Amino acid sequence: MNDLAILTKAMIQERKDIAMAIIGGFIAGIAGVCLFAASGYMISQTVFAPPLYTLIVLTSLVKILGLLRAASRYGERLYSHRATFTILSRLRTSFFAKLVPLTPGILGKKRSGELLARIVGDVESLQHYFIRVAYPPVVVVMVFLATVLFTSAFSFWMACLFVLGMLATAFAVPGLVLLGQRRIHGRVRQQRAVFSTEVTELLYGFRDLKVYGQLKKREQQLQQTSAALAVEQQAAARHLLRGQSLHTFVTYLISWGVLVLGAYLIMHGSLAGVFLAMLVMASLTVFEEASAMATLPAYKQDSEHAARRLAETVHATDKQPPQPSGVLSVEQAFAIELCGVTFQYEDEWRPAVKNISLEFPPGSKTAIVGPSGSGKTTIIELLLKLRTTTEGRIRLNGISVEELDEASIWQASNVVLQHSHFFRGTIRDNLLLNEEQHHSDEVLSAMLDKVQLTNKSLDDEVYEKGENLSDGEKQRLALARAMLRKGRLWLLDEPTSSLDYVTEQRVFRHLLTQAVDDTLLLICHRLTGLEKMDRILVMDQGRVIEAGSYAELMEQKGYFYEMKQIELQMIGEAGSY
């Protein structure tokens, strides 16, 4: 699909404003040419001492044309800018709509700074496409043709010279500028993306860089990138200026040509002398109108480059199948079934999850344990349809996840991921992320009590990314957020790993009471309290190597038993200090 298609579509939707802008631009252009031509004619006429009424008519005409030019230019600007900002807002919405379903995949591949540069910078630079690329040539050509028609009434050769001038200023000069532009070829944009990436990484990693003494080095690197960006920007600006200068030079050359040709035609008696100043003034004005064409190639290429990068970012959406319409009901607890599920991350040499077949009956409580990197989180992501199985099938309540609308799965689940995000605002704002469910302050406060967040009130401030919360507080807030939902599937990825044992047990008591009839999957590293689970799965290197109740696994004396012994030993050692 053409990268600019999305832009063209947005422009078609704004066709009324675009038509008004073109009409406004045309009237302003023509009024400008007539204004200066009339001034030229008036000056020439005064030499012949015309009757007073002729001068009055001409002066009034000049004044009216001046007013008309100003009013229509205002109209043109008004409509063109209105169209531009509406197009821009449509583009943003459409880009975000395409981006959101792809977010898990894109965030894994693109650095967040670069993504930010694309979302902000590239969408922003598309605003130039309409205002500087798409419609000015239409206005310029219309004004030129009208002027050529007008000039042809006085002299055929003069009209030919105007056509030649039009070809030179509207096509030849922009073409030359475009040739040079190709060399610059979006280097500014690329350099800006690098700069944006480095700034984001510096901000995100500020603390670690400081602790590891790398801050200075990173700052120097950032300064170098900034300098490189400035160099590219200067080169682009120089190129643009060269284009404008060349355009102005050609414009004056043509006006001199009009003067010389006019003088020649007057000498041969084929043009009345009184019209010469008028034609020269008309040529100066009409070519000034065409000055927008000088910068057109730069903006055109810039917009195309931005559109290509945006299309590339959301490219996968074109291949995405339509969202299935299957919906999960929250009336009953979920039955989960995994049949020969294998999942391999793109560009990874081995699968994260290998040929897993499991069944989780409705209302069951399952813990998944195992060494780091064994594939536990990947299972949760597959259940949430954040990732698609490479092989095998997952069914929720007997329906394959492929047939389910992913939003319905998310709605029916109470999820706590390893790293929850917190937004700048209050504790209340962060609890009420789900707009569909309303909770009174009493309910919210009671929930804070349940998750043992008694030191926080609903109005307490939360900084960006929850910077002012401890890890344990973040986990409890995330749990409270999940517990306020009405889903029947609980997917909890190490939700209490930063809590002390006593707080953890209290929180779990409330959690298990609330989830008593629901299906629950808990990923954890600590093995204490797992006696309450119906089943424990032990994973290693993407496979389930042991499964059974706590008592069964302890009896088996396998991997889980060994893990438990090590944990007991560590608790014992910690207790003896």
Ligand SMILES: Nc1ncnc2c1ncn2[C@@H]1O[C@H](COP(=O)(O)OP(=O)(O)OP(=O)(O)O)[C@@H](O)[C@H]1O
């Ligand atoms: N986005 C990703 N891209 C590529 N590989 C990934 C990605 N996320 C995880 N992996 C790999 O997949 C494997 C399983 O990861 P997963 O996060 O499921 O493990 P885990 O058992 O949950 O680990 P932990 O207990 O440390 O959270 C690991 O080898 C990991 O390196």
